[in-house]
Amino acid sequence: AAYPTDQALCVKTYLMQYIAVTENLRNMETGLFISYKKPHKRVSVNTISRWLKQVLIDAGINTDVFTSHSTRAAATSAAKAKDVPVDHIMVAAGWAYEL
Numbered sequence: 001a002a003y004p005t006d007q008a009l010c011v012k013t014y015l016m017q018y019i020a021v022t023e024n025l026r027n028m029e030t031g032l033f034i035s036y037k038k039p040h041k042r043v044s045v046n047t048i049s050r051w052l053k054q055v056l057i058d059a060g061i062n063t064d065v066f067t068s069h070s071t072r073a074a075a076t077s078a079a080k081a082k083d084v085p086v087d088h089i090m091v092a093a094g095w096a097y098e099l
Contacts, residue, residue, distance in 0.1 A: 009092050 007013050015032075022034060031042030052068035059078065066074035072093055079089045089095075 005088065005091070009088075 019032075022040075025040040026034060027040070029040065029042055033043045033048060034040045035043050035047075049068040052071055053063055056063050056066060056068070056071065056074055059075075061074045061078055066077075076089050076093050079092070080086070
């Protein structure tokens with residue numbers, strides 16, 4: 001795992017699982033994210049944006065303040081608000097040092 005402290009927070013673990021689960025649906029498709037509806041082709045940027053917005057809403061994040069393009073900022077702000085240690089937030093966000 002890329003984040004051994006807590007595999008539930010490891011993006012790499014989930015991506016590898018997603019790729020394995022969708023392998024039989026892909027055929028020749030090389031895009032990372034594919035549609036869950038047939039013909040399971042690569043999804044558009046707009047679809048990914050909609051998916052991310054729904055995840056933000058489901059997480060209780062105000063989408064009037066944070067957009068799908070600011071998910072890292074929204075996630076780190078939400079984590080800090082829930083008293084997640086800064087060093088854990090930095091590792092999960094891929095940040096090297098505290099400013």
